[in-house]
Amino acid sequence: MRYKFHHIAIACIDINKTISKYEALGYEAGDIQWDNIQKASICFLMAEGMPTIELISSEDEQSPIRMILKKNGVIPYHTCYLTDDLQESIESLSKKGFTVLTNPVEAIALNDKKIVFMYSSDSGLIELVEE
Amino acid sequence: MEKKLKSIMADVFVCNEIDINENTIKEDLENWDSLQHLIFVSKLEQEFDVKFKPEEINSMKSYISILGIIKSKL
Numbered sequence: 001m002r003y004k005f006h007h008i009a010i011a012c013i014d015i016n017k018t019i020s021k022y023e024a025l026g027y028e029a030g031d032i033q034w035d036n037i038q039k040a041s042i043c044f045l046m047a048e049g050m051p052t053i054e055l056i057s058s059e060d061e062q063s064p065i066r067m068i069l070k071k072n073g074v075i076p077y078h079t080c081y082l083t084d085d086l087q088e089s090i091e092s093l094s095k096k097g098f099t100v101l102t103n104p105v106e107a108i109a110l111n112d113k114k115i116v117f118m119y120s121s122d123s124g125l126i127e128l129v130e131e
Numbered sequence: 132m133e134k135k136l137k138s139i140m141a142d143v144f145v146c147n148e149i150d151i152n153e154n155t156i157k158e159d160l161e162n163w164d165s166l167q168h169l170i171f172v173s174k175l176e177q178e179f180d181v182k183f184k185p186e187e188i189n190s191m192k193s194y195i196s197i198l199g200i201i202k203s204k205l
Binding site for chain 1: 164165166169170172173174176177182183184185186188
């Protein structure tokens with residue numbers, strides 16, 4: 001399997017405040033969207049020559065995002081990779097020690113592309129997106 | 132197997148094995164939050180050489196439910 005890096009997600013408390021900080025670094029922010037599956041607000045920021053950033057903020061006290069924020073403050077939350085075959089990637093990475101955390105779902109912030117979250121204690125949380 | 136499970140839970144959730152019994156639920160263990168849950172599930176898969184479905188991971192909310200899920204796979 002071959003993967004392409006897509007974005008770094010950063011858990012944040014006040015998404016608008018964090019957007020302004022990344023704008024100061026030269027990023028341009030897209031629209032803030034509500035993802036009903038992750039129960040979170042999401043905003044993608046891009047800048048030429050820099051990795052895409054996804055800001056993610058949740059009001060749900062039980063969400064992993066809130067737990068990360070409580071423990072660490074604003075911090076990178078997951079890395080995301082593109083794959084051309086989501087199911088094959090899930091099977092391949094599962095055999096290599098990743099735990100499949102979600103069934104494939106469509107992500108509104110990624111034009112309804114199918115995504116899945118996987119975790120390994122050696123890599124942290126990753127997201128896969130089917131191209 | 133039960134001792135091994137209690138040992139893993141005590142290690143991940145930073146508590147004493149003696150405090151874990153068949154009545155233990157998620158809310159009983161202060162450190163059992165959604166982040167630690169990821170670490171816990173990952174460790175269970177490694178230690179018991181099993182794979183869980185997302186639905187199973189979400190239903191692991193008590194010692195007894197986890198024990199049942201693992202037993203069903205061995």
